[in-house]
Amino acid sequence: MRQRPEWTAKVLKQFTANNSPDFDWLEKPGRHQFRWRTLRGKWITAKRRIKNHDSFIKALGKDAALDTYVSTSQWLDPIDLPRLRDKEKPSPILLDHLVVFDIDIEPFSKNNLEKARKAAIELIEWIKENVSYLSLSHATFSGSKGFHIFYRDEDRSKFSIANPKEREEEVRTQRKELLKQVIEAGHPVDPLVTADTRRIIRLPGTIHGGTGWICTKVKIEDLEKPLKEWIHSIPKHDLAIRMPRWNLRFPKLNFKRENSIQKINKKSGYSIHLQVSTQVPGTSDRNVIMARISGTSEQITKRIENIIISLKKVGIGPCAVWTDKEGALIMVPRAIPNSMLEKNAKRMGIGKLGYSIKKKGHSWVNMTPSNLELMQDSIEPRGIYSLDEGKKSGHPWSNAHLHLAEQLGHSFSIADGEIAGTPQVSSRIVKIR
Template identity: 45%
Template sequence: MADATMFDTEVLNGVYSNDYDIDLSWMRKPTQHQFRWRTLTNRWITSPRRVRDGSILKKAFGNSTPTDVYVSTSSWLNPVDLPRLRDQDASYPILLDHLVVFDIDIPPFSEKNMELARDSAFQLYQWMSQFTEYEFMHITFSGSKGFHLFYRDLQREKFQIPNPRKREESVRSARKDLLEKVLEAGFQVDSKITADTRRIIRLPGTFHGKTGWKCTIIDIDWLSVPFAQWKKNLPKHEFAIAMPLEAENSSIVTQQKEELEIETNAKGTLVSLEVSSHVAGTKNRSSLIGWLPISWGEPQIAVEKALQYAEKFSLGACCFWTDGTKTLLMVPRAIPREQLIKITKKMGMYNLSRALKEREHDWVRISGEMNEQEDWERMLTPINVLAKETNIQCTWPWSSSHLVLAQRMGLDVQQDGNECSGSPEPSVRIVRRA
């Protein structure tokens, strides 16, 4: 049967039959994990029972038809009916273990983007080898736009803290520290996954409800080989959609709409505003906007280092803000993307450089963060507009949208004779993060 352009989830009805095997042996104790799935009616169901193996999971499905099946990255003393973090009345659950999972997705679904994801996953795998406290488990093809890397935490002190709440907080803190290092190294992993002890991840051995391709544990050696050479080995449903060589409608606007839908529907505890680095109304130009690496030091020192790069690359006027710990830099110029990729890489802003290369733009936080109590944290304070003397050497046009953004954020940039590029309205979104 020829691959369709859209996967019809109705064909999954009955696919998880008695003769279909879901292998859970990669988990030490599946009974300590929570299992959830989405049904044909878009309803979410959490397993009401402990799951020992694949046969028990299929019984838990009952009469429902799962389109997407997930498992918790954490192990719990009682994984059934876990209370929410905000539930203050229920007994606090006892966390037993938490897998370290990195999610690398490069949309939209295409062979070209899968090759980028493969390369990124392989580099992350090699980079993680320096941390002996984490044991590599396996890597899975997600069934759609990327890969999941799984690790075990060999440092058990955190899981021996008597107080359940403090234990989970300690684990989350350790994961955030690791995630920060990964992001600082320039790897585009999903920041919502790794540090969240209440997160669920797609279960290997089950089908992806939007593509029909199977989430599959793959041989780590495959990562060192171009994706095109082993794509044919990935299992999929007979009615799965085709994976195009290069995705159609892969414009910046399409990607931003897709990411906006994902982010605004995600559950989380912190709400903030993010802006796209893309210069609205242009095809391939971006502004240099991003948080300076923590390794550069406190805001004053980080600004001084950024100004050295401003002079070296003739960036023009640079806008700076701080949230008290980190420093936000914005150069409101419409810079050709390929040039900006090279510049940011040389500056050591690997996170931005990789995002521009893989996704053609980046989303950057430009506000404080509102917590569940509706209190604002990490509010941004304007520092100043500096390096204005380099405007003379700067040849790029101004970014209309980022000039407007700077003004709205409290910094008014005085323009020179250079023209403006793009439309004046910046691309901003509201996100929730755990």
């Protein structure tokens, strides 16, 4: 299965010109902040108010939007919002805040989306029985692994607090308490979305860059039905990837080390590899975690399990896993300071990476099998792990390695993260005897 649509700026601009995002559910779109991600991975914040399709096109200018988001909050002035921790600029005036629950079950497949649908319905029923001040607005299919459930807050008392900073703090406090109750009730919601007044959410009617499916509003009566009865009605771009019924993922690694590898190497006397550097381009002292894992299927599975457990202990993530005929590849596309990697690499089970960074400042990692004749069997994405640690991580993303991961079939949710470095990863082709 093709892992990611092959987008071009022309294709994206054509879609945007011919298809309006859905603004109808926003009471006053011009009071919301809009952001989008370009093909180069850069995040852009709208510098003008967006109220409809025409103003959206004007705000984009020359940009080709790969993923488009809108704020869950309504602001008196949504342009150039100061950061929450900014002490110098006046606090912005919060007018309203939608309560949004994000339910994702990965990886992308009909089976997992059906699980997410059931979880969404269970959450809706729980809210109806336990939270009197919320009224259900609508639900959307994110375009990938799950659903967003939107509620309006009928209790307006907190929005009448005169001090803007105190008003926003009160809203955040109440949302955190609500989120705590929802999580304690066992609902699998994203813990970072609901309580954050500065959060952005995918805009309905726009493309999900990782799949090519369209983020789409779903009627609650449809959401109550099995996915198979209505998934065919969800729009998708002509370049969209197929939604598989199942999507195999770690730990069910199923590959064989073939004797042809040894035969080819004996005959030629050397192996040829494409190698990629762990260094974050454009920085002087940061690397990503990336390593090759070899051995039997059981050995590889066990080692990856141990690495992921270690990542959780040090609060680093998320970790992507791929496999091919010779083993597995892992990557955490975070721009992590060299000093931290040198200190923790051994206990994370990647001691060779730490040693190489200490000696050379980075490490070269084999991306291909040990001979070009085996490159026809491409590397296969298996899953992304340590997601909770990833959401809490304070390290910026590596621009170059995010692009590399996407090219290899893994897409990360980076809506609120900082990005470090330039987009071009360092690579080379080498002969190894």
